[in-house]
Amino acid sequence: MTAIEPPMALLAELTHRCPLQCPYCSNPLHLERPAGELNTAEWLRVIRQAAEIGCMQVHFSGGEPLVRPDVEKLVAGAVEAGLYTNLITSAVTLDRERLQSLVDAGLEHVQVSFQDSTPPGGDRIAGYRNAHAKKISAAQRVREAGLPLTANFVVHRQNLHHLEDMLELAVSIGARRAEIANVQYYGWALRNRAALMPSRAQIDEMSGTVAAAREKYQGVLVIDYVVPDYYAQYPKPCMGGWGRRFINVSPSGKVLPCHAAETIAGLFFDSVRDRSLEDIWSSSDAFNRFRGTAWMPEPCKSCARREIDWGGCRCQAFAVTGDAASTDPACSLSAAHENLVAAATQEAGAFLDDFVYRRFRSSGR
Amino acid sequence: MSARIIIDVQSVPRLAPHIRLRFDKVRECWTIQAPERSFVLDVPAHAIVSRCDGNASADTIVNDLCAAFVGAPREIIEKDVLALLQDFVDKGVMLA
Numbered sequence: 102m103t104a105i106e107p108p109m110a111l112l113a114e115l116t117h118r119c120p121l122q123c124p125y126c127s128n129p130l131h132l133e134r135p136a137g138e139l140n141t142a143e144w145l146r147v148i149r150q151a152a153e154i155g156c157m158q159v160h161f162s163g164g165e166p167l168v169r170p171d172v173e174k175l176v177a178g179a180v181e182a183g184l185y186t187n188l189i190t191s192a193v194t195l196d197r198e199r200l201q202s203l204v205d206a207g208l209e210h211v212q213v214s215f216q217d218s219t220p221p222g223g224d225r226i227a228g229y230r231n232a233h234a235k236k237i238s239a240a241q242r243v244r245e246a247g248l249p250l251t252a253n254f255v256v257h258r259q260n261l262h263h264l265e266d267m268l269e270l271a272v273s274i275g276a277r278r279a280e281i282a283n284v285q286y287y288g289w290a291l292r293n294r295a296a297l298m299p300s301r302a303q304i305d306e307m308s309g310t311v312a313a314a315r316e317k318y319q320g321v322l323v324i325d326y327v328v329p330d331y332y333a334q335y336p337k338p339c340m341g342g343w344g345r346r347f348i349n350v351s352p353s354g355k356v357l358p359c360h361a362a363e364t365i366a367g368l369f370f371d372s373v374r375d376r377s378l379e380d381i382w383s384s385s386d387a388f389n390r391f392r393g394t395a396w397m398p399e400p401c402k403s404c405a406r407r408e409i410d411w412g413g414c415r416c417q418a419f420a421v422t423g424d425a426a427s428t429d430p431a432c433s434l435s436a437a438h439e440n441l442v443a444a445a446t447q448e449a450g451a452f453l454d455d456f457v458y459r460r461f462r463s464s465g466r
Numbered sequence: 467m468s469a470r471i472i473i474d475v476q477s478v479p480r481l482a483p484h485i486r487l488r489f490d491k492v493r494e495c496w497t498i499q500a501p502e503r504s505f506v507l508d509v510p511a512h513a514i515v516s517r518c519d520g521n522a523s524a525d526t527i528v529n530d531l532c533a534a535f536v537g538a539p540r541e542i543i544e545k546d547v548l549a550l551l552q553d554f555v556d557k558g559v560m561l562a
Contacts, residue, residue: 155492185499277558320470
């Protein structure tokens with residue numbers, strides 16, 4: 102086995118609390134209650150440890166990170182530790198005063214999520230009145246404060262017809278970067294798959310639209326595109342490979358190779374309350390379980406792409422096949438691929454558009 | 467909509483606001499930290515980026531590099547410098 106490389110970035114999920122209720126939320130179905138969250142001192146320790154083991158950036162995320170009053174202290178601590186700081190926010194509560202205090206703390210970049218290109222769609226998908234208008238105002242304030250802005254769009258059957266408008270919106274609010282991310286189907290999104298799964302026609306159109314927009318906005322807007330992997334030939338290199346680039350800390354301090362890893366039953370995740378980040382990154386069972394290529398079954402093991410896609414997504418493999426060590430069913434070489442695509446296509450064609458909203462009370466506990 | 471910046475020898479490049487040129491102690495190399503991406507710079511790339519101070523033109527930077535890397539043909543250095551600057555400008559990492 103080759104030496105373990107240092108992680109690139111810390112994903113700090115400060116809380117699962119959020120004013121929005123997006124039906125594809127990447128948080129687990131079992132949302133962490135506020136009483137279990139790490140406190141300020143614990144987060145500051147995690148941030149320092151992350152910098153020491155090689156993280157170059159920290160992404161403050163959630164839930165909605167701004168629910169916590171100590172984000173400024175954490176940003177200041179990250180800047181002091183030499184990390185590049187990024188706030189990933191719904192922005193519906195990001196007023197002028199809060200933004201200024203974050204800028205004063207040294208914040209370097211803001212990513213604002215949008216649920217659609219228009220208020221009716223955006224407010225409905227977020228399950229929050231006036232969400233869209235508030236986000237646009239907040240995004241404009243971010244630009245006025247001189248910070249770089251990314252506009253994030255999670256795309257699915259119910260908003261893909263607005264894809265071009267979303268990119269135009271990103272440019273109009275001064276974003277220099279946009280993320281077009283197809284829904285990843287585990288947790289809440291898997292529960293809502295029938296309402297979210299794009300049609301084959303939408304998928305076929307999508308990549309062309311993104312390619313045309315990249316040309317149109319060259320030098321104006323960088324577009325990062327997460328492909329719809331159910332219909333792809335090969336799986337995405339999820340997180341750049343398990344335990345290769347990212348270290349994710351949950352609100353209660355569990356250290357995860359990706360934000361959805363807790364959906365995999367049978368894996369034990371260590372806490373920053375018990376072990377150091379370095380120890381967990383280099384020697385914990387969970388990080389080593391699917392690191393590299395030694396764990397791979399066939400057809401992954403002998404695949405020429407094994408160090409390109411790193412076997413795809415372990416969470417998706419578990420969610421669909423019940424075995425996290427199986428080939429990602431998004432891969433056309435997986436035995437489960439054909440059934441998966443057939444089921445998804447059937448669901449997309451049924452046009453059942455109602456959501457199960459992401460709420461603590463519809464949470465599994 | 468702001469227009470794409472096209473780099474030529476007259477351009478005066480600098481890092482965009484809130485983009486950081488940092489030495490990474492763990493990896494022992496220079497990097498650019500930008501929104502949700504990191505660029506690891508090899509020695510030639512760092513030689514170019516570290517000279518982009520908002521005062522020197524691309525032409526000046528090329529002259530400077532010719533003096534620093536004796537023996538490398540000027541036209542090749544100029545081509546590399548302009549290509550790197552255009553790439554970083556397109557990615558929003560630099561302004562000119």
